[in-house]
Every structure is written in structure tokens, then in C-alpha cells.
Amino acid sequence: MSKTPDRLVVALAQLNPVMGDIAGNLERARKARQEAAEQGADLVLFSELFLTGYPPEDMVTKPALEQACRQALDTLARETADGGPAMLVGLPWREGGKLHNAVAALDAGRILGVRFKADLPNYGVFDEKRVFAPGPMPGPLAVRGVRLGLPICEDIWGVDVVECLAETGAEILLVPNGSPYERNKADVRTNIAVARVRESGLPLVYLNQVGGQDELVFDGASFGLQADGALAFQFPAFVEHCATIVFERQGGGWRILPGDKAIVPEGPEADYAACVLGLKDYVEKNRFPGVVLGLSGGVDSAICAAMAVDALGPDRVHAVMMPYRYTSEESLRDARDCAAALGLRYDILSIAPAVEGLESVLAPLFAGRPRDVTEENLQSRARGTLLMSISNKFGSMVVTTGNKSEMSVGYATLYGDMNGGYNPIKDLYKMEVFRLSALRNRWKPPGAKGPDGIVIPENILTKPPTAELRENQKDQDSLPPYEILDDILECLVEQELPASAIVARGHDVATVRRIEHLLSIAEYKRRQSAPGVKITRRNFGRDRRYPITNAFRDRLEAPYMPDPALAPGPAGSISEAFDG
Template identity: 60%
Template sequence: MTETLRIALAQLNPHEGEVERNAARIRAARAEAAAKGADLVVTPELSIAGYPPEDLILKRAFLDACRERIEALAADTADGGPGLIVGGPWLTEGRLYNAAFLLEGGRIATARAKHELPNYGVFDDKRHFVPGPAPGPVVFRGFRLGLMICEDWWFPSVSETLTETGAEILLSINGSPYEAGKQHVRESLAVSRVVETGLPFVFLNQVCGQDELVFEGASFILNADRAPALRMPSFSEAVAVTEWKRSRSHLVCAPHPLPPEETREESIYRAMMLGLADYVNKNRFPGVVLGLSGGIDSALTAAVAVDALGADRVRAVMLPSPYTSQESLDDAADAARLLGIRYDTVPITGAMEAFHQALAPVFANRAPDITEENIQSRARGLILMAMSNKFGDMLLTTGNKSEMSVGYATLYGDMCGGFSVLKDVYKTTVFALSRWRNGHRPVDGRGPGGMVMPERIITKPPSAELKPNQTDQDTLPPYDVLDSILEGLVEDEEGVEALVARGHDRATVLRVWRMLDRAEYKRRQAPPGVKITRRAFGRDRRYPITNGFTGLVS
């Protein structure tokens, strides 16, 4: 019996629902791995379907298509080349499982079903699947592989069962979404599984943007001594061939050189790039258009778009009003020039006057107020959507999480658009990301090196410029205070007393809490955007719009 096994980890980018394309990508990865001498090629969770499939998985025609492609991939293995582990839905005896199939010798040799089904945060596995039995090892060419599917390894019971039934390695295929700082959580948890079982651990993740979610890859291996043997790249596809040898009751992976860790800012920035690129490309938009105001949010959004798509697919529009400062005009033009993107100017003064005249009879004897400010934003939204319709480019919204949290945004105005790059990014993080991008070019970025936005955009006080001498702080607390309170309310579900105990002013906390609560109806109508934090609005945090609860409890 051979004592060496060469396992290829295929960190792939699936296209949700495009099963033929996904099968072709798996075939290409198998061919690449075969050329490098691999015995087995492992692909991520639901690699034939894409994860998460949501209610697409309820369509019988989709299940049949997945099954047909898996059977065709199984037939490929009759060539004597590498075996395959492929993730896919498994309908049997009226029960639907999230499964991993071992394909070997021209057939489906065996399958294992996901045992632990997550039903929290962004996950709805229990809506679609039934849990499989506690799995035993999969035998492949004399090796006993402890095959797990994502959530299975987050709890000790499955890995314990695999160890007790003779597994020589823990091998987990995943669709694990990105969150800032989550990789450290994964690696710490993997150490726990290794310590508990005495077995090496393999974490294989998909890499893609799927609606709001980003999956960053970042697959890794820990040997039984807890030492890292492999770290695969973040935010890009890769096929890594690893060599394993038997050592008593477990396998040992030959170590690979380890890449440097990314900074928090680099990781978040690249997550936004991948989320935007896959959303635009997989939905077949030719490019994007956005309003470039001369402020930091739109400048950062434009930079991410250029890095993700290339300057030739990004179009910026300045939409000045009588309240737009010369600084903003200059800064927007400079940002467009630094990024090398098309830049148009469409004044909204005429539209403002037309709305004023049309509404004068019904607004008679009423003083101007926020209504007139919102008309400006909605005039801009109308023009930008017209350009999107005319040229086919998707409109990007440019608001951040701080603004969306407290409703500092205009429905059918600056909230217009198909996708929001900064939807889950607090304003303080916007500043940090802008400074990072001015000093660094992402490794896979399509944009220029060096400064991509004028320094003044980062340093000047933020303003919506909807009335004379306006700044955001006329309406909102300072952003460092606001973001700290919001993180407590949104991410941690803290109460008022807990936030006051941490040093925040009670009146400010109450004010922010009320703004957060009142803005739920706006957020429900906002476009999707990249999930960055532990609790993004939408899939993660779902509150009722009609909500009479007013108890501010700690």
C-alpha cells in the first residue's frame, strides 16, 4: 500500500446556477492538477451549484442538472487520472442533502452529507436541506479521509466521530463568507480541532462574490503539530497540490512557503473589489456609472470600481447644484483624472427650478425645508438612472453604513442604484481605506499606482452640499462617536446602559438608537452591497419595519 498521497486543493470561483460552466472549471482544475501529479482533486462546498443556492435549490430541474454534471464528471475519472471530490445537492428518497461526492474509477464511489446545518446570520441551510448522519471516513486509494462540509467542523462532534472511526486527516470543504477578521477566527478554531483529534486539518474555501456575500478563499492546512503547512491566496482562484505521507495514525503535509498576511484595510478593499467585479461581470453589465461629488465616499467607490473593472468600464458624473463648492468641482475632476475615467458634468439647477415651479401651487405659503434638499438628491438619481438606462451601465450607489444606519440618505435619490460598494463600511473605515489606497495599489487591481484621490477629499469635513455651508456634523454626531455607538447597537446588540457605561453620552446614544430604528424602511429598499462586518443590513440583520417596541433595555 502506498504511503504518499498528493491532494490538490482547487479554490474555485463558481457561477451560481451555471452548472455547465462550473463543471468545465472543475474539469480544468482536474487537468491542471493531473499535470502536477495529483491523486485527488478537492473542490469547495456545492461547487457544481454555487453557494448559497437559496431557493434555486427547490427547483427539480436545477437538481437534475446538477446531478447530470456530477455523473459526467464521475465518468471522466475512468481515465485513470485523479479522483474528484465535488460538492453538490443530493436528492435521495425524497430527502435533499448538501453533499460531497467522491468520484473515482468512472463512477460516484460514495457521498457524505452535511451533518450540521447553519441557520443563523446569512445562512438558511435548514430551509433547504435535511441533516445527514454523523459521517465516517471516506476511503480513497487506501487512505481514510475525514470529509466534512463547512459547518461540520465548527463543532467538535463531527471531527470526534471521524477520529473515532479511523480518519487519518480532517478535510473540510467550505462556502465560508468573508468578514473582516474572520480568518483569525477560522485558524483559531482549526487549532482546536487539531488539538482535540490529533489529526491534521484542511480548510478549502470557494472564492467569489455572490450578491451581498464575498468568499475570499484563503484556504489553509494545519499539520497535527498545529504548524501551518499551506496558506492559499485570498480573493483569487488557485490550485495547490500538496503531498502527504503517513506517520503513525495520521498524515503529514509537506510544508509550503507561507505568504505574508494582509492588513485589515487591504483585506476589506479587496473584498469590495471581488464583490463588485463578480456582481457586474456575472450579471453581464458592460460597466458602471456613478455620481462623483468631490466627497470621500464617491471617490473611494470610484477607486474600487476602477481596480475591480478597469478604467474603461467606469463612468463618473458630476451633478452640480448652486450649493456645490468650487472645491468639490475641483476635487471630483482631479479624482477622475487620477483614476483615468470618463468624467461628465450634468448640472441640476434647471431640474431644481422645474420642480420648484411644478410644486409651487401645492407648496404655497410653506417655507423651504428638507423637502427641497431631497429634491436635489432625487434629481441627481433621476439623471444617473437615465444614463444607466441609456448606456446599459449599472448605477453604483456611494453611501456608507454610518449613513444608512441612521437614515442620512434619500430614498429614490442617492440611494438609487443596483449595487453599493460601501453599504457595510462605516465612515471611519472609509477614511482608513482611502488613506490605504492612496498609499498602496492592490495586487490584483486594474487601477493606477500612487495617489488615486486628492488629499483634500480625505481631510475636508464631509458635506452633502444641499444647502449653504452644510456639513454632516450639523445633523450627525462626530463619525468616530457615531460609529462606536452603531457598532454596539448593530454588531453587538448592546443596550443603552451598556453603551453609556462605556463612556458615551446618554442623550447621544438615545438619539442614534431612534434614528437607527426609524430608518429601517429605507434600508429595506436599499440596493445590495458587499458584506464586510459581522452584521450587515439585509441577510444578517432583519428587523421588522412596522415595530412598536420602544423599550431601551441594557
């Protein structure tokens, strides 16, 4: 009978898988295992669904993908016959005709066992019940003589799975995760993990994926907790990080030897880092050579330019100023100064010939009608066409630069300033854009490729925002001040408050009614907008899903109180009217 070990060295692979790149992710796993072997690891843990990347959405139902994942897993299993570290690898696994979100244990040249995710999230950005079947309550899996509990991500957000593992003899909890970034979510994760540790009395390792995947950004920030809930180690956020941790058996239980505790960014710094990583990975993973964007002299395009340079470096960012008769000398100067500070390529293309040509073509149809927003939109669409043409010719992706305030109320032009492949500030309200711009002038994320110091001219941060589509135009001609607008929008979008509750916060009735109306009728525009980084609790697209055709409006009437006389009995009961 083999002796029960008193020491277990676990390598944690906080990596950035590429969605659907099974062969590439296989090689990433091999490299991580080789590094783990050199560090004397007994076991390597990978993040949730590592072989596919997370979340695979409907792609996971393709039989060819399943086959490729199983082939890759079998390859890794055979390679563990070399006596090196065992592996815990996430992948989709079909059993009994059902597809599961699974983690497989590999050692000694074979698959030791597989555990399935039992609690499938089906809220917010998650819809796992659409493609996966829940697994049974799992028991521990013995690897290298230690009974490991392997709850997968959502499995620790409730009590049952960890309770089952503890009751069936698990000694350590190793949790593979695909948990995307959301503002203030790090504290929520820690609190959830602490609760499971205190309930079970078991040490816990939380390993999270890192990197951008379409709208989602995974921040990594993996950590470990002792059996008493104390923090044992903390990995950095927003970067790949592989390191070993050591478990030692002490007094009948296991303890993690304390390791490094990285400082994880919070608040605006975390938001900015997430935007940069999301943009970087979207460009890199889709193999664009670089990006192009319109640089107007305003704050939105300035911060997008800064994020692009931080993500890719100035040599891969091309900014284009596209002036028209309403473009001020101030805007020309601010755009030029911003481009110079960032060190990127900067060109000026006048849109006058394009706009005037379009107006000339349309003149017979528009004769006798006054100029209005139609002509303003021609300017925006001429700019969008030029940027898309540059993209077509040189292969660079167009960066879209509209903020969440504008997208909420439809203050954007379809096929104009909404053109593009990706929008790093799509989930940031206007006032947040200002705050992050001021932040970037005194700080940049670790690893950012942009210059230090002031990169967004101070004048851009202090002048009144304007689209400059007509003479002396200011955003506040059409919208309430952004401080007011953003608060109303946050109440409507993130909190789903009734209009009456927003008015009770001190907002004007007519303003609330108008903003609620604009939010509703702009849904068709948002459906056609570029993807962008999720930052808030409810971004447009993956989180907040509203019908385009929708006649409901919150009319600011007093809440209706249901008539108790009309209410049915308890659910499932038979009322007295049908007795006998």
C-alpha cells in the same frame, strides 16, 4: 489485496464558481482536473456545493437544478474512467426524500460514495436548515486506498463530526468550505481548525471558495495543518489558486509536505480587497459592461470610484459630477482631480433645469409652505434619475455610494443617492471610509487595475463632509461627529448593547437616545437599499433583520429585574399548583 499507499497527491481547487451556472462550473471542474492530472495528482478537492455555487438559497429546492447538478456529476464520474485523478465535488443531493448539502467522491468511472453535511448553520448569513436536511454522523470514505474524513464547512465548528470520523478510522481530514469573509474571521477559522486537529490527531486541509456572491465575498485563503497543528501551507486570499499538496505516511500517520505560505491581508487591507472583489464579481457575473456613479467631490464617492477602477479598470468606469447652486468650487475641483488621478471618464451635468422644473410643477401644491428637506431631496432625486437614465441608455450599472453610518440613521434619500445596483461601502462606517481612503493612497490590492499612488486628493480626506443640499451645509449640522456617531452605532448594531451601557461608555444621554431612534425608524429605507459587500459581523440585510413596523424603543431606563415569585418551575416541569 492492494498495498496501502504511503503517498497521496491532492490538488486543491480554490475557485470562483458562478451561482447557478451548472454547465460553467462543470467546465471549471474539468479544467482543474486536467491541470491536476498534469501535476500528477491522485485526487482533486473542490469547495462546498461547487456545482451550484454557495449559498444557493431557495434556488436549491428547484427540481430542475437538482437534475442539472446530478447530470453534471454523472458526467464527471464517467470521465474519471480515464485513469486520471479522482474528484471530490460538492452538490445538493436528494436521498430518502430529503435534500442534503453533500460531497461526492468520483473515481474509476463511477460515484464511489456520498457524504452529507451533518451540522447545518442557521445563524447570521446562514439559513441552511431552511433548505437542507442534516445528514447522519459520517464515517470516512476510502479513496485511492486512503480513508478520508470529509466534514463539510460547519461540521468542523463543533466537536462531534470530527470526533466521529476519527473514531471510525479516518486518516486525513479534507474540508470543503463556503466560508464568507468577515473582518478578523481568518484567525477564528484557523483556531477552530487547530482545535479539531489537536482533538483528532489528524492532519487537516481547509479548502475555501473564493469570489463575490451578492452581499457575500468568499476570500479563499485555504490552508493545511499538520497533525500537531502546525501550518503546512497557506493559499493567497481573494484570488483563484489551484495547487497540489503531498501527503506522506510517516510513522503510522500522515504528514503534509510543507508548501508555500502566502501572506494573507488583514484589517483594512483585507476590507478593501473584499470590497473590490465583491464589486468586481457582481458586475462581471451579472454581465454589466461597466459602471457609472456620481462623483461629488466627497470621500464616499471618491473611494467608490477608486474601488470601481481597481475592480474593472478605468475604461469601464464613468463618473458624473452633477452640480447645483450649492455645489462649491472646492467640490468641483476635488471631483475633477479625483477623476484625473484615476484616469476614468468624467462628465459634468447640471441638475438645475431638472430641479427647477420639478419645483415649478409642485409649486401650486407647495404654495405658502416654507422650503425644507423636500426641496433638498429633489436635488438628490434629480441626480439619481440622471444616473439611472445613463444606466438605461448605455447598460452600465449605477454604483451606490452611501456608507453604513448614513444608512444606519437614514441620512440618505430614497430614489436619490440610494439609487443603484450595488454598493461596495455599504458595510463601512464613515470613519472606516476615511481610513480605507488613506490606505488606498499608499497601497492597492494585488491585481488591482487602478493606478498606483494618490488617487483620492488629500483635500477630500481633510475637509468637513457635506451633502451640499443647502447653503453652508455640513453633515455635523444634523449628526454628531462621526467619531461619536460610529461608536454609538457599532454598539447598537454590532454589539446590541442597551442604551444605558452606551451612555456608561461616556456618551451623552440625549445623543444616544436620538441615534437609537433614528436607527429604528430608518429600517424602511434600508429594506430598499442596494445590496453591498458584507464586512462587519452584522451587516444590514443578511445579518441584522429587524421589522419595519416596530414600536419598541430602548428608553434608557434601569434594567427590569424579574420577580422570582412569578417565575415558572424548570422547563417542562409541573408546578405544585397543578399537583394532585
